Amino acid sequence: MTPKSDLPQGTLDLLIxxxxxxxxxxxxxxxxxxxxxxxxxxxVPQGSLYPALHRLENRGLLAADWKETETGREAKFxxxxxxxxxxxxxxxxxWQRLTGAVGLILDLSEGGAE
Amino acid sequence: xxxxxxxxRRNQMEDQLEKELRFHLEQHTAELIARGHTPAxxxxxxxxxxxxxxxxxxxxxxxxxARWLEDLWHDASYALRALRxxxxxxxxxxxxxxxxxxxxxxxxxxxNPILFEPLPYPHxxxxxxxWYAGPGGARANQAFGTYxxxxxxxxxxxxxxxxxxxxxxxxxxxxPERFDGQRVTADYFHALGVAPALGRDFDPADxxxxxxxxxxxxxxxxxxxxxxDRSIAGRxxxxxxxxxxxxxxxxxxxxxxxxxxTEIWSLLQYDATLPQQGREWGHHLRMVGRVRAGMGTxxxxxxxxxxxxxxxxxxxxxxxxSMKLGLMVDSLQDAVTRxxxxxxxxxxxxxxxxxxxxxxxxxxxxxxxxxxxxxxFAMRAALGAGRTRLIRQLLTESxxxxxxxxxxxxxxxxxxxxxxxxxxxxxxxRIGAIGVDGAVFAxxxxxxxLIGLVVxxxxxxxxxxxxxxxxxxxxSRRSAGGHQLTRRTxxxxxxxxxxxxxxxxxxLLRSLQHLFAIAPGFDASHVLTMQxxxxxxxxxxxxxxxxxxxxxxxxxxxxxxxxxxxxxTNVLPLGDDASNxxxxxxxxxxxxxxxxxxxxxxxxxxxxxxxxSIPLRRGRLLDxxxxxxxxxxxxxxxxxxxxxxxxxxxxxxxxxxxxxxxDRPWDVIVGVVGDVKQTSLxxxxxxxxxxxxxxxxxxxxxxxxxxxxxxxxxxLAPAIRDAIWSVDKDxxxxxAATMDQLVAASAAERGFALILFEAFGLVALALAATxxxxxxxxxxxxxxxxxxxxxxxxxxxxxxxxxxxxxxxxLTGLGIAIGLAGAVIASQALITLLFGISRLDPVTxxxxxxxxxxxxxxxxxxxxxxxxxxxxxxxxxTD
Numbered sequence: 001m002t003p004k005s006d007l008p009q010g011t012l013d014l015l016i017x018x019x020x021x022x023x024x025x026x027x028x029x030x031x032x033x034x035x036x037x038x039x040x041x042x043x044v045p046q047g048s049l050y051p052a053l054h055r056l057e058n059r060g061l062l063a064a065d066w067k068e069t070e071t072g073r074e075a076k077f078x079x080x081x082x083x084x085x086x087x088x089x090x091x092x093x094x095w096q097r098l099t100g101a102v103g104l105i106l107d108l109s110e111g112g113a114e
Numbered sequence: 115x116x117x118x119x120x121x122x123r124r125n126q127m128e129d130q131l132e133k134e135l136r137f138h139l140e141q142h143t144a145e146l147i148a149r150g151h152t153p154a155x156x157x158x159x160x161x162x163x164x165x166x167x168x169x170x171x172x173x174x175x176x177x178x179x180a181r182w183l184e185d186l187w188h189d190a191s192y193a194l195r196a197l198r199x200x201x202x203x204x205x206x207x208x209x210x211x212x213x214x215x216x217x218x219x220x221x222x223x224x225x226n227p228i229l230f231e232p233l234p235y236p237h238x239x240x241x242x243x244x245w246y247a248g249p250g251g252a253r254a255n256q257a258f259g260t261y262x263x264x265x266x267x268x269x270x271x272x273x274x275x276x277x278x279x280x281x282x283x284x285x286x287x288x289x290p291e292r293f294d295g296q297r298v299t300a301d302y303f304h305a306l307g308v309a310p311a312l313g314r315d316f317d318p319a320d321x322x323x324x325x326x327x328x329x330x331x332x333x334x335x336x337x338x339x340x341x342x343d344r345s346i347a348g349r350x351x352x353x354x355x356x357x358x359x360x361x362x363x364x365x366x367x368x369x370x371x372x373x374x375x376t377e378i379w380s381l382l383q384y385d386a387t388l389p390q391q392g393r394e395w396g397h398h399l400r401m402v403g404r405v406r407a408g409m410g411t412x413x414x415x416x417x418x419x420x421x422x423x424x425x426x427x428x429x430x431x432x433x434x435x436s437m438k439l440g441l442m443v444d445s446l447q448d449a450v451t452r453x454x455x456x457x458x459x460x461x462x463x464x465x466x467x468x469x470x471x472x473x474x475x476x477x478x479x480x481x482x483x484x485x486x487x488x489x490x491f492a493m494r495a496a497l498g499a500g501r502t503r504l505i506r507q508l509l510t511e512s513x514x515x516x517x518x519x520x521x522x523x524x525x526x527x528x529x530x531x532x533x534x535x536x537x538x539x540x541x542x543x544r545i546g547a548i549g550v551d552g553a554v555f556a557x558x559x560x561x562x563x564l565i566g567l568v569v570x571x572x573x574x575x576x577x578x579x580x581x582x583x584x585x586x587x588x589x590s591r592r593s594a595g596g597h598q599l600t601r602r603t604x605x606x607x608x609x610x611x612x613x614x615x616x617x618x619x620x621x622l623l624r625s626l627q628h629l630f631a632i633a634p635g636f637d638a639s640h641v642l643t644m645q646x647x648x649x650x651x652x653x654x655x656x657x658x659x660x661x662x663x664x665x666x667x668x669x670x671x672x673x674x675x676x677x678x679x680x681x682x683t684n685v686l687p688l689g690d691d692a693s694n695x696x697x698x699x700x701x702x703x704x705x706x707x708x709x710x711x712x713x714x715x716x717x718x719x720x721x722x723x724x725x726x727s728i729p730l731r732r733g734r735l736l737d738x739x740x741x742x743x744x745x746x747x748x749x750x751x752x753x754x755x756x757x758x759x760x761x762x763x764x765x766x767x768x769x770x771x772x773x774x775x776x777d778r779p780w781d782v783i784v785g786v787v788g789d790v791k792q793t794s795l796x797x798x799x800x801x802x803x804x805x806x807x808x809x810x811x812x813x814x815x816x817x818x819x820x821x822x823x824x825x826x827x828x829x830l831a832p833a834i835r836d837a838i839w840s841v842d843k844d845x846x847x848x849x850a851a852t853m854d855q856l857v858a859a860s861a862a863e864r865g866f867a868l869i870l871f872e873a874f875g876l877v878a879l880a881l882a883a884t885x886x887x888x889x890x891x892x893x894x895x896x897x898x899x900x901x902x903x904x905x906x907x908x909x910x911x912x913x914x915x916x917x918x919x920x921x922x923x924x925l926t927g928l929g930i931a932i933g934l935a936g937a938v939i940a941s942q943a944l945i946t947l948l949f950g951i952s953r954l955d956p957v958t959x960x961x962x963x964x965x966x967x968x969x970x971x972x973x974x975x976x977x978x979x980x981x982x983x984x985x986x987x988x989x990x991x992t993d
């Protein structure tokens with residue numbers, strides 16, 4: 001196994017919201033997509049994916065329907081609620097502010113050391 | 115495990131969760147197969163990736179917050195089943211908790227309003243009782259003259275009032291009825307800080323001799339007798355043949371703590387010119403005052419002290435009211451509770467011990483049960499039950515026990531409070547305010563629940579540690595667990611606590627035995643008493659008319675079949691508050707004319723001594739001639755008085771004056787009679803003098819009839835009442851009681867404490883016995899294997915019994931030693947309740963030690979006997 005980074009605390013919810021924002025999707029597909037998009041850099045423990053989904057559903061950020069997949073199987077499809085979309089926007093903005101700030105600080109310290 | 119399946123309700127949510135995860139696994143497996151894994155390998159990898167399905171499910175359930183209600187239901191129904199499987203455990207725990215919660219709630223509910231809640235008056239801490247200081251720090255009643263001086267000179271009190279009991283009889287269209295009332299000075303209600311709800315307070319201008327007759331009614335009298343008539347103020351009612359104008363009605367919530375049964379108040383109306391020979395200078399009034407805002411007890415005390423020691427010519431004082439020993443001030447709360455405080459505090463101590471023992475027992479039970487269930491919890495954890503879920507499960511079980519215990523405890527508390535009120539001695543103040551106290555109940559329930567929860571958590575924490583496999587292995591072996599030390603501590607604690615309680619109960623019991631062994635100075639058996647009152651001053655205008663009525667009544671009573679002898683007295687020993695009947699005496703041979711020999715006055719008819727069986731020591735008794743007017747009254751004094759005043763001299767023929775009237779001729783001492791206990795069996799002999807009713811300064815009214823019966827005195831009461839009513843049917847007769855009842859009532863406070871201590875002692879003994887038994891049988895069960903090995907190695911049954919008993923008795927011995935130290939300390943708090951024995955009474959201590967050792971011996975004999983019957987071949991094979 002190649003070494004992978006753990007997800008920073010609290011970012012799993014944000015990633016899930018982002019993935020679901022692209023359209024209704026079931027749990028397995030979310031796991032797949034997270035892995036693909038992050039190019040296997042980020043480890044998403046599947047065991048914590050489902051509790052996170054249920055938590056988001058419980059908070060009203062996600063809604064779920066049972067629908068058939070292309071292969072004719074019944075699966076639980078998650079979609080973003082209005083509240084979830086708002087949450088996604090605020091969290092994305094704050095994430096970008098945070099990473100921007102962290103980046104600035106890192107640049108600054110390098111400049112200072114040289 | 116069937117219980118796990120039974121627990122799981124296949125509702126929609128569970129179905130969907132299951133389906134969702136299965137879909138995930140199938141998709142993943144399919145993909146892995148597509149990548150070239152074998153199906154078996156693919157399934158394994160997929161499962162590995164997802165993690166334990168039950169754990170994921172559990173976390174998903176947790177993630178859905180609204181689950182708790184559903185879980186609670188699951189947990190509760192599971193806990194119910196678990197408890198039903200062990201009904202003995204459940205019953206013992208619930209009853210133990212209920213006893214602890216119920217008893218402590220009942221006691222605190224009763225004691226709280228009496229001792230700790232402020233009295234129901236505005237700024238109650240500013241209300242004080244003021245006493246005349248007697249010799250030896252005794253609190254004596256006040257004279258009206260002293261009241262006048264204090265009310266005029268004091269600046270720290272905004273109101274001072276004096277009052278005395280009054281029993282008016284109301285006549286009217288219906289039959290005569292006697293009320294409990296008070297005669298008060300006009301500021302009485304002002305001092306308490308309560309004004310009438312209807313009408314007006316007393317007018318100070320009316321409080322003068324021959325002033326207008328005014329009354330204020332209590333709310334209950336107003337409702338009961340006057341139909342809540344709102345226009346009652348200004349109406350006139352007939353009391354003792356006189357018309358009284360109703361001034362007002364007190365509010366419904368008004369508690370007259372100084373005389374709780376009072377229904378009616380009238381003005382004192384004493385003579386403001388303060389004639390020295392009059393009642394104005396008799397010490398027979400109680401005094402209450404309200405301190406001004408911003409002034410404290412200390413300032414009040416200092417000022418009263420200063421007034422007492424600086425007489426002014428404006429306020430002259432007779433020698434017996436000189437205030438040379440000063441005045442004493444108590445807060446009203448202290449004054450009201452002083453008599454009962456030691457008993458109540460002791461009872462609180464006892465109930466705390468019971469609560470502690472109950473908690474020890476429950477701890478013990480839960481620990482034992484937790485140890486037995488370690489295997490179960492290890493198993494459930496292994497099957498995916500989360501730590502929080504296990505803890506919640508145990509909490510639910512403990513809560514269920516506490517709730518059941520609490521409910522039963524509520525019933526016990528309710529019954530207990532009712533029992534307490536029914537059993538309470540008459541001195542107990544504020545009985546009306548006693549009821550089950552919700553806050554106290556919640557506290558007791560909370561404490562025991564908390565203990566249950568904490569103790570219940572222990573096995574859950576064990577189970578959820580990373581040593582599940584150890585738990586699983588241990589469970590099959592049932593070897594001695596790690597709780598041995600805790601359990602031993604519990605046995606020691608249990609024995610110690612029980613010993614403290616039982617010693618206290620024992621000391622009280624022995625005190626009461628001593629008390630009842632004391633001779634009251636008269637023969638109480640076969641004596642009936644009742645109070646007879648003349649309440650028609652118009653029909654009996656003069657003292658002679660009173661005397662005639664009582665003489666005729668006595669004659670009628672003597673004709674009732676079964677009456678051996680009968681007499682009247684103004685004061686009944688052990689039955690009446692005789693503090694109003696203390697008079698100063700001056701003997702002709704006193705060296706100092708200011709000497710004041712205070713003595714109880716008994717105005718009696720001549721047959722009194724024979725009826726009460728009071729022995730004559732010297733001289734003669736009173737006879738029929740002494741009921742006629744005579745210039746020199748014959749008086750009898752009691753033995754202690756004679757000894758104190760005359761020492762070895764013969765008192766017969768000595769001359770004396772009682773009551774401060776120096777113009778009267780001297781009275782002559784004609785006889786000395788035996789001492790009689792007046793206030794209580796425990797109080798030593800006080801001075802007393804006897805005079806014939808017909809020869810005293812005034813006609814005493816009411817008088818108490820005492821009748822010695824040939825048979826059962828109580829059975830004579832109706833016939834005697836009819837006999838008196840045959841003389842005049844309009845005169846009330848009240849308080850019929852046998853002398854035996856009065857003697858028992860005089861020890862009521864100790865008896866009350868004793869009943870409670872006996873009850874708590876029995877509960878403690880039962881709890882300690884079950885506790886000791888539970889711990890020992892539990893430890894024997896856990897050591898079955900060890901015992902099996904021992905007997906396989908040749909230990910006889912006797913050896914094994916000895917082993918178990920030796921260990922149990924060592925713990926008991928340790929508990930007794932610690933308990934003894936506790937009992938010695940606790941007995942200090944009981945000192946004021948003890949009588950005739952030392953607080954270290956060896957009989958009590960040895961008796962209790964023997965009792966506890968015996969109980970403990972029996973409690974450990976059963977498990978020891980069972981251990982001895984362990985068949986080694988079976989125990990060793992079960993592993």
